[in-house]
Amino acid sequence: EDKVVQSPLSLVVHEGDTVTLNCSYEVTNFRSLLWYKQEKKAPTFLFMLTSSGIEKKSGRLSSILDKKELSSILNITATQTGDSAIYLCAADTGNQFYFGTGTSLTVIP
Amino acid sequence: GAVVSQHPSRVICKSGTSVKIECRSLDFQATTMFWYRQFPKQSLMLMATSNEGSKATYEQGVEKDKFLINHASLTLSTLTVTSAHPEDSSFYICSARDQPSGFSYNEQFFGPGTRLTVL
Numbered sequence: 001e002d003k004v005v006q007s008p009l010s011l012v013v014h015e016g017d018t019v020t021l022n023c024s025y026e027v028t029n030f031r032s033l034l035w036y037k038q039e040k041k042a043p044t045f046l047f048m049l050t051s052s053g054i055e056k057k058s059g060r061l062s063s064i065l066d067k068k069e070l071s072s073i074l075n076i077t078a079t080q081t082g083d084s085a086i087y088l089c090a091a092d093t094g095n096q097f098y099f100g101t102g103t104s105l106t107v108i109p
Numbered sequence: 110g111a112v113v114s115q116h117p118s119r120v121i122c123k124s125g126t127s128v129k130i131e132c133r134s135l136d137f138q139a140t141t142m143f144w145y146r147q148f149p150k151q152s153l154m155l156m157a158t159s160n161e162g163s164k165a166t167y168e169q170g171v172e173k174d175k176f177l178i179n180h181a182s183l184t185l186s187t188l189t190v191t192s193a194h195p196e197d198s199s200f201y202i203c204s205a206r207d208q209p210s211g212f213s214y215n216e217q218f219f220g221p222g223t224r225l226t227v228l
Contacts, residue, residue, distance in 0.1 A: 041168075042145060042155035090219070095119055097147070097202060099219035 002027040004091050006100035014108050017079050021103045023089035024071040033065055033072045036088040038102065043088050046074070079107045111137045113205050115220035122193055123228055130188045130223045132203030137218075138183035139205035144176075147200035147222065159186050193227040200224050 004025045013019055025033065032050040036043030047056045049065035049072060056063050060079075065072045076083055086102040112135040122128050132142055141160050145153040159165040159180035167173050177189040186205075190197055206217040 036152065042153045045150060045152040048150050088219075095224060096221035097200070097219070098221060099204075101218065 002091075002093075002096075002098050004089060004098045004100040006087075006089055006103050008103060009101070010104040010106070012106045012108060013079055015080060017107075018075065018077045019079060019105060021074040021076075021087050021105070022071065023073070023100055024069075025089075025091040025098065026070060027091045027093055027098050029093045029095075030067075030070075030091055031094045032092045034090045034092060034097075035063055035072070035074050036090070038086045038088055039084075046087075048092075076105075079105075081107050081109055083107050111135075111205075111218045113139075113203065113218045113220040115201075115203060115223050117223060118221065119224040119226070121226045121228065124194055125192055127189055127191045128193055128225060130190070130201055130203075130225075132186045132188070132205065132220050134184045134205045134218070137205075137207050139186070139207060140183065141206050142180055142186040143204045143217065144178060144186075144188050145202045145204070147202050153202060156188075190225065193225070195227045198225055198227045 007022045032048050034048050035046040047063045052065050052067035060077045063074045084107045086104050088102045090097045090099045114133045116131045144156045147153050155168050156171045157165045157167045157178050159178050161180050161183050165178035180186040200222045202222040203220045204217045
């Protein structure tokens with residue numbers, strides 16, 4: 001059964017902390033892994049990862065894919081209250097997306 | 110965990126025809142369902158929110174008469190793309206949750222998406 005699992009389900013940290021969010025996948029015909037940030041209405045695209053071991057960075061956010069371990073991590077350094085959101089990952093097979101249920105991150109001032 | 114399915118997974122149609130996409134919650138009652146469009150490497154665009162038994166709430170810029178949404182039961186919502194044109198080609202993704210509308214951080218479960226190609 002194809003599936004994507006994220007951990008932890010929820011996380012509460014203080015401003016300035018660094019967090020690591022995990023995403024593992026088991027899908028057939030894997031093509032890429034996507035990370036999204038969902039605050040209000042719709043998930044906002046963060047990263048798309050297709051190659052193993054190559055880190056993608058955007059400001060304080062970075063992500064890397066490990067195809068051997070069938071997993072990806074999303075790091076957020078020096079967290080801010082504006083980082084509070086649900087972070088979703090999804091595995092793209094080209095024909096379908098398999099979403100995890102997300103990690104709910106709360107950053108306390 | 111809760112499962113949401115979509116049918117069909119991919120569809121190819123001719124310009125001018127209508128296409129119906131189904132979104133089902135398989136093991137829970139979905140009080141609220143969301144419909145999104147996914148463009149490559151872009152954020153999901155929320156099209157509409159539907160609550161069982163009531164009319165869907167469409168986002169600004171989404172044509173109600175073109176994208177007909179019906180949420181007739183607690184486990185099924187349908188999106189009908191009427192008079193489809195090539196620019197409607199996209200991934201359409203639904204999500205469902207068992208909470209009433211009024212967005213919060215409540216958990217929602219995503220379907221696998223339907224790839225629509227309009228020739």
